[in-house]
Amino acid sequence: MLPIPADIFTEPEDVSPDGLANLGPLRRLAGSWQADKGIDVNPKAEGPERRTFIERIRMDPIDPQANGPQLLYGLRYHIHINTPEEDITFHDQVGYWLWEPATGLIMQTLAIPRGQVLLASGKAGPDDRTISVTAKRGDTAYGICSTDFLEQAFRTDAYRCDITFNDDGSWTYLIQTELFVRGAPFNHHDTNTLKLVAPPKLNPLAVIVNDRAGSGGSGTAA
Numbered sequence: 001m002l003p004i005p006a007d008i009f010t011e012p013e014d015v016s017p018d019g020l021a022n023l024g025p026l027r028r029l030a031g032s033w034q035a036d037k038g039i040d041v042n043p044k045a046e047g048p049e050r051r052t053f054i055e056r057i058r059m060d061p062i063d064p065q066a067n068g069p070q071l072l073y074g075l076r077y078h079i080h081i082n083t084p085e086e087d088i089t090f091h092d093q094v095g096y097w098l099w100e101p102a103t104g105l106i107m108q109t110l111a112i113p114r115g116q117v118l119l120a121s122g123k124a125g126p127d128d129r130t131i132s133v134t135a136k137r138g139d140t141a142y143g144i145c146s147t148d149f150l151e152q153a154f155r156t157d158a159y160r161c162d163i164t165f166n167d168d169g170s171w172t173y174l175i176q177t178e179l180f181v182r183g184a185p186f187n188h189h190d191t192n193t194l195k196l197v198a199p200p201k202l203n204p205l206a207v208i209v210n211d212r213a214g215s216g217g218s219g220t221a222a
Contacts, residue, residue, distance in 0.1 A: 115147030
């Protein structure tokens with residue numbers, strides 16, 4: 001983290017409008033992805049359950065974001081997971097992957113419709129082929145927040161997501177969530193390898209800038 005400047009209000013002026021070109025290591029995540037052989041190991045009353053799942057992920061570049069002088073580029077994502085045995089959604093998740101070029105900071109925000117959110121962080125170089133982010137319960141910077149029920153029944157103590165970018169353009173993740181279930185620790189983990197099914201789109205500001213350039217600068221923002 002860079003030292004916080006005296007001026008925390010002034011935003012950077014020379015900012016590239018092209019989110020896709022400024023994502024650093026997250027550039028390889030942009031687009032729509034699919035896989036049908038994911039593995040989930042989760043806690044059940046009778047013991048650990050191993051499930052195979054079908055996963056679809058869409059990651060769209062967003063416009064540059066500024067916290068005063070801090071500049072972030074990112075992807076907005078949606079994950080939808082089914083299993084071969086059931087039609088009902090097995091897992092649904094939304095959030096952002098964010099990249100701070102000035103420091104190499106990577107962040108993942110995560111929200112699931114069972115009453116849980118988190119903010120995880122890590123560091124990486126722009127050309128790294130592996131990235132990792134972590135979050136811990138009780139951390140006020142990069143932490144985990146859950147409902148009362150989850151806190152008491154399925155407490156989440158730690159989260160880690162490791163991603164490897166493969167030579168064929170696919171990427172593989174391993175997510176490990178350290179739970180505390182009925183007085184005992186449990187490592188809930190998921191892994192999958194995603195393949196690209198649709199290329200990424202430009203972020204809204206980049207579309208506007210490109211349209212203006214194509215029309216000789218006479219276009220207006222919608």
